[in-house]
Amino acid sequence: MADEQASSPKPRPRRARPGGDPYDNIEPLLAEFGALDADDPHREVLRQRVIERCLPLAENIARKFSGRGENFDDLHQIARVGMVQAVDRFDPSLGTSFLSFAVPTIMGEVRRHFRDRTWAxxxxxxxxxxxxxxxxxxxxxxxxxxxxxxxxxxxxxxxxxxxxxxxxxxxxxxxxTAPIDPTPSSGDDGSPVSVLDTLGADEPSYRTIEDYLAVKPLIAALPEQQRQVLIMRFFQSMSQAQIAEQLGCSQMNVSRILSKTLNTLREQALRD
CATH class of the missing domain: 1.10.10 (Arc Repressor Mutant, subunit A)
Incomplete structure (x- = not known):
């Protein structure tokens, strides 16, 4: 603390502006406060007077940090905490102005709040x-x-x-982070809209892929003739008559092979 204050040169006496800030020429009051014993009842009275006069400083600094996703009332309270710390830690005997010490102290407290408390x-x-x-x-x-x-x-x-x-x-x-629950920012009809509502519909092809992955090893394990008929019918889009002609058998036989193969695949897939 001493280093922070000692590094600043001794300021010239400031002239009070018309109307004056509440913390203008506050150093004599802080010197009187610091000279009192800790158990002196007048010390707490002076402390409260200094804090009340410095409240606008905390509010001004809190407003500098507003608009960053944090509630202003919360920032205002954090700034007030920093301001109280500045009042308690200030040493007027070092010759620095109170503002040159209080402003970085308050801003540091607000920055620590953003660093440690506001990450989702x-x-x-x-x-x-x-x-x-x-x-x-x-x-x-x-x-x-x-x-x-x-x-x-x-x-x-x-x-x-x-x-x-x-x-x-x-x-x-x-x-x-954005909440996935409905928020007051609603849709065209005035109803609440959630993040999930904006992500689109389920992709129906996912189910097709799951089915394909499930039956792929089962098809590979079929007897040669059944696998061949299945491929010609569903992958090469051949009719039963065309398949029968290529295999040199009747269309009825092809129909029986397909029916038996599909039933076998269905049973194995459901069982697995």
Missing amino acids: LRVPRRLKEIQQTIGPATEELAQRLGRMPKAREIAEEIGAELTEVTQALIARNAYQ
């Missing part, structure tokens, strides 16, 4: 961290190069491995 599927933390840096890096590279950057260029920009950047780009698909 479990993604490694390292990929979450890389994914958060890809957006700003992509925008900066696009302006610099005049085109959309490649994954390798993004990796060089953020100092990550190419495979990590590629995995992080793919992991973005796990950030938010």
Whole structure:
């Protein structure tokens, strides 16, 4: 914490603007708060006054992160948590302004919420961290190069491995999933539409393929004459008369062979 504040130069005294922000010149109040003993009842009163004055700051930062798939009220609560942490951790003796310490503290808390709590599927933390840096890096590279950057260029920009950047780009698909249940966004007739309703109908050919795979070994095991008659009738589309002529037998005999073969295949397929 001390390093965060010490790295910033001592600011010049700020002049209150007309109307003034509620956190203008709040450092003296924070100094008074920090000087009180932990068991002093006035300390908690001062703490509440500081927190109430800084509430607009938390709201403004929460609005910067709105529109990313998270409810604003949830973001507002997270930002307030970060703001309370900033009030409790701020050390006015280091000479930094409260805003220079509070803003990154609050934004860091909101970013951690997005990194750890808002993914629909479990993604490694390292990929979450890389994914958060890809957006700003992509925008900066696009302006610099005049085109959309490649994954390798993004990796060089953020100092990550190419495979990590590629995995992080793919992991973005796990950030938010669509429900398969009906949603209020309905169809033309006003009825709810689910994702399943938009995926099309069952493919009838799947059943045909299943039947084919089931009888293929059974056909291969048939006696030569039965297999030959079956192939000529159903695969070569020959009539019974044509088959009889080619085999040198009567059409009645061909009919009996077909009937016996089909019954045998049906029984074996159902049994198996």
